């Protein structure tokens with residue numbers, strides 16, 4: 658009997674560092690690893706988006722730069738004929754077949770990209786400011802409310818940003834697995850900016 | 866640095882885009898009859914106007930779609946953008 662392989666989060670090695678940072682900056686900023694998801698890349702002509710509601714458990718978003726909740730996951734607009742659909746429960750190969758069966762007659766293409774991306778979730782009032790150190794988009798709630806998404810650059814890496822609300826504003830940074838280490842390091846480095854200024858009591862003592 | 870209006874994603878920073886050269890260069894009707902000089906002309910020679918120039922750009926770090934833009938080569942300002950397939954792309958007048 659072969660050993661069972663369990664899936665490891667690509668950013669597992671950063672979990673402790675994120676937890677320590679989140680504790681230190683609480684409640685301003687919290688960073689945690691986003692749960693592993695099954696993900697499909699769906700390409701289909703935008704006029705054929707309607708038949709997917711049943712197989713996905715929700716509609717595909719047609720408005721640019723938005724995502725919609727679907728069954729146990731999200732449907733994210735990536736382009737005029739491209740979506741990323743995710744699920745925390747579906748099995749990649751089986752879901753791929755199911756969605757492909759619907760997309761096929763519409764000349765669509767479906768690829769299981771579960772291993773391609775990973776992510777972190779940012780919470781707290783400083784989350785948007787942290788990202789603004791390396792991202793030119795206006796991420797304030799007025800222009801990037803919950804339900805928004807954007808493929809853009811964070812530092813030198815391409816990322817997919819998603820605004821969510823889980824009892825408070827949350828921002829998901831989704832990144833290609835091979836760039837995830839860079840983004841994790843970038844986030845920790847940028848978060849230095851958010852640390853409170855050190856209280857240097859020695860120096861105060863010297864001055865008096 | 867400027868914001869470029871992606872026809873699909875809206876205004877984004879210039880660093881998200883890639884340049885794709887002159888737009889509307891027609892593929893030869895019968896490539897096999899072209900001699901070397903004519904083929905080289907098709908592959909390499911492009912208009913180089915001073916002023917409005919119709920170009921291909923790609924939103925490489927965003928939706929990854931190609932689109933057509935009219936840019937003023939004197940000021941590097943974008944005058945117009947159009948999604949490919951929306952209609953016949955404008956072409957730069959050739960001398």
Ligand SMILES: [Zn+2]
Nearest residue numbers: 871874924928
């Ligand atoms: Zn775009």
